[in-house]
Amino acid sequence: MTARLDARPLALVAGLAFVAWPLVGSSSTWLTLTLAGLAMGMIVFIAASGLTLVFGLMDVLNFGHSLFIALGAFVATSVFAALAGEAASTSVATSLGLVGVAMLAAMTLSGTIGLAFERVIVRPVYGHHLKQILVTIGGAIVGEELIKVVWGPAQIALPPPEALRGSLLIGEATVDKLRLVSVAVGLVVLALLLWTLNRTKIGLLIRAGVQDREMVESLGYRIRRLFVGVFAAGSALAGLGGCLWGMNQQIVTPQIGGQVNVLLFIVIIIGGLGSTLGCLVGALLVGLLTNYVGFLAPKATMFSSIGLMVAVLLWRPQGLYPVVNR
Amino acid sequence: MLNRLLSHDLPRSRWLALLLVAIVLVLALTPFVFPGTRALNVAAKVIVFIVLTASFDLLLGYTGIVSFAHTMFFGIGAYGIAIATTRLGPTWPALALGTACALVVSLALALVIGLFSLRVRAIFFAMITLAVASAFATLASQLSDFTGGEDGLSFKVPDALQPGTSYAADPVLGASIDGRLLTYYVIFVAAVVLVLLLLRIVNSPFGRVLQAIRENDFRAEAIGYRIVVFRTLASVISAVFATLAGVLLALWLRYNGPDTTLSFEIMLDVLLIVVIGGMGTIYGAIVGSTLLVLAQNYLQDLMKLAAGAVQDVPFLSQIVSPERWLLWLGVLFVLSVYYFPSGVVGRLRALHVRRPDHAKR
Numbered sequence: 125m126t127a128r129l130d131a132r133p134l135a136l137v138a139g140l141a142f143v144a145w146p147l148v149g150s151s152s153t154w155l156t157l158t159l160a161g162l163a164m165g166m167i168v169f170i171a172a173s174g175l176t177l178v179f180g181l182m183d184v185l186n187f188g189h190s191l192f193i194a195l196g197a198f199v200a201t202s203v204f205a206a207l208a209g210e211a212a213s214t215s216v217a218t219s220l221g222l223v224g225v226a227m228l229a230a231m232t233l234s235g236t237i238g239l240a241f242e243r244v245i246v247r248p249v250y251g252h253h254l255k256q257i258l259v260t261i262g263g264a265i266v267g268e269e270l271i272k273v274v275w276g277p278a279q280i281a282l283p284p285p286e287a288l289r290g291s292l293l294i295g296e297a298t299v300d301k302l303r304l305v306s307v308a309v310g311l312v313v314l315a316l317l318l319w320t321l322n323r324t325k326i327g328l329l330i331r332a333g334v335q336d337r338e339m340v341e342s343l344g345y346r347i348r349r350l351f352v353g354v355f356a357a358g359s360a361l362a363g364l365g366g367c368l369w370g371m372n373q374q375i376v377t378p379q380i381g382g383q384v385n386v387l388l389f390i391v392i393i394i395g396g397l398g399s400t401l402g403c404l405v406g407a408l409l410v411g412l413l414t415n416y417v418g419f420l421a422p423k424a425t426m427f428s429s430i431g432l433m434v435a436v437l438l439w440r441p442q443g444l445y446p447v448v449n450r
Numbered sequence: 451m452l453n454r455l456l457s458h459d460l461p462r463s464r465w466l467a468l469l470l471v472a473i474v475l476v477l478a479l480t481p482f483v484f485p486g487t488r489a490l491n492v493a494a495k496v497i498v499f500i501v502l503t504a505s506f507d508l509l510l511g512y513t514g515i516v517s518f519a520h521t522m523f524f525g526i527g528a529y530g531i532a533i534a535t536t537r538l539g540p541t542w543p544a545l546a547l548g549t550a551c552a553l554v555v556s557l558a559l560a561l562v563i564g565l566f567s568l569r570v571r572a573i574f575f576a577m578i579t580l581a582v583a584s585a586f587a588t589l590a591s592q593l594s595d596f597t598g599g600e601d602g603l604s605f606k607v608p609d610a611l612q613p614g615t616s617y618a619a620d621p622v623l624g625a626s627i628d629g630r631l632l633t634y635y636v637i638f639v640a641a642v643v644l645v646l647l648l649l650r651i652v653n654s655p656f657g658r659v660l661q662a663i664r665e666n667d668f669r670a671e672a673i674g675y676r677i678v679v680f681r682t683l684a685s686v687i688s689a690v691f692a693t694l695a696g697v698l699l700a701l702w703l704r705y706n707g708p709d710t711t712l713s714f715e716i717m718l719d720v721l722l723i724v725v726i727g728g729m730g731t732i733y734g735a736i737v738g739s740t741l742l743v744l745a746q747n748y749l750q751d752l753m754k755l756a757a758g759a760v761q762d763v764p765f766l767s768q769i770v771s772p773e774r775w776l777l778w779l780g781v782l783f784v785l786s787v788y789y790f791p792s793g794v795v796g797r798l799r800a801l802h803v804r805r806p807d808h809a810k811r
Binding site for chain 1: 515566569592776
């Protein structure tokens with residue numbers, strides 16, 4: 125994200141959309157799919173940004189990230205159930221407010237649990253990759269089971285608020301109203317994240333820490349404390365992503381976290397571990413490709429993202445935007 | 451003789467040796483000592499899991515890399531048998547062909563995944579195997595014409611192994627001598643051979659290189675071992691053994707479906723067994739599998755009792771209900787990674803080593 129921006133991965137996103145056009149055939153379908161893909165990409169990016177920063181900063185690969193995604197989605201179901209009156213209201217403002225409350229609640233709870241998770245699960249095994257993977261997986265299992273204890277093991281329907289149901293007609297393309305909300309939220313989060321990372325002192329320290337942790341430490345900054353903050357923020361963002369994902373799927377299952385987490389791993393590998401911009405580009409690529417392939421050959425959807433990852437790794441083994449010094 | 455059979459890797463602890471002998475003896479004599487279908491089923495599952503987890507230990511314990519695709523290879527083996535017998539009928543050539551095809555598929559997949567993900571950074575391996583395994587599980591349940599989808603495939607094995615085939619008119623020591631018993635011993639002997647082979651592999655010079663890579667990959671590379679090659683080879687070997695474990699399971703169950711072999715729960719069981727048993731000791735897989743499978747089959751009854759006892763307490767009754775079994779496994783798993791990283795085997799061995807120290811003082 126410096127003066128010399130490597131534009132080729134960005135061109136890849138545009139190229140993918142362009143190539144898909146003739147394959148899909150109808151322009152209106154293509155536009156619908158593209159917008160859906162971008163919306164999905166934004167949600168995946170929101171959820172993945174924390175994961176990639178946590179890895180970049182502290183070399184911690186958090187397999188427990190799925191827990192916060194599931195948590196966000198389940199908190200959303202509780203908020204919607206508690207405010208059933210508002211959910212039935214036809215006023216757009218009330219509905220947006222309800223979504224806002226659900227997102228805030230999801231972020232707060234995920235962030236808080238994230239703090240505890242960092243303290244109890246991750247901290248004792250710093251610097252030990254194997255144990256980190258094992259322990260965070262263990263933490264995720266326990267968390268997922270606790271979710272089942274609190275919310276029950278069955279899937280819960282999460283219908284969008286009355287006023288946000290259905291879709292808008294933009295030209296000839298139909299766009300889900302909820303997808304538009306997701307894109308808008310995604311853009312706001314992206315702007316905030318980029319602003320924090322590029323325009324504030326904390327962001328500067330985070331970026332410096334990703335590049336060279338020891339150097340930042342030797343300048344007297346406590347990277348541990350920074351890391352705890354990033355971990356909590358990342359967990360909160362995962363909660364937000366899970367909340368949006370659940371609303372878009374309209375159904376929440378305890379396995380939701382695991383399903384999304386697989387996508388997140390693919391995305392951060394494509395983007396280059398630790399890179400925020402790479403994470404965004406990877407998320408958009410995966411989102412678009414999943415929607416196009418889902419339309420063209422539904423059975424190949426799951427393998428399309430893996431195929432994309434393989435192709436990207438053949439081109440750039442360290443991911444689209446490799447983080448220097450690693 | 452015994453020393454050579456165990457590849458000079460003896461249990462190195464009196465208690466561990468006793469435990470292992472006891473486990474092997476009980477497994478060998480289960481049909482006669484504990485008559486009844488349930489005991490035999492549990493014993494067969496223990497045997498299959500010993501092979502499955504011992505092969506995973508080669509990766510996790512000896513090479514120090516985590517794979518989440520181990521159950522995928524397990525499933526490939528089981529599906530190989532299931533598909534071959536449903537298509538070609540329950541004959542020996544069909545079994546052989548199914549096994550061979552499954553081995554080829556596993557080998558190729560493991561090779562490709564290994565070369566791809568281990569080339570850059572070992573940590574990719576964990577993430578990529580997770581992605582591939584979940585995609586594979588989805589695929590297996592979608593291709594219902596081929597794999598039977600969510601319902602899975604029930605099939606027949608060759609007549610010699612069918613439960614209906616009787617070899618002796620009267621039961622011996624309470625066990626009827628039939629195809630079921632023969633299958634059990636086929637699985638038992640195959641498992642013994644496979645585990646001894648794994649012991650041979652980890653105690654060979656190749657195994658030592660794997661351990662060197664686990665301890666310090668940078669140094670191992672500097673000495674002149676191509677770590678990508680060794681890690682990939684380890685993952686291929688472990689995949690082959692997992693496939694064979696899948697073949698054994700399919701032979702025993704005469705059924706295979708996504709939940710029996712491909713589910714993520716089984717992957718967690720495998721992880722748990724290796725960690726609790728003791729990473730980097732093939733013996734850990736034997737002890738761990740026995741403990742976990744026994745616990746799974748008999749402790750859940752106990753949990754049912756406990757849940758019944760605290761039925762009126764709202765939160766507690768949910769936590770101890772048998773459906774929340776995984777919760778306790780998870781807690782146990784995290785605790786054992788923290789406080790018990792060398793597992794049961796490591797603890798038993800440490801007990802043995804400490805004693806001479808005390809004698810000196």
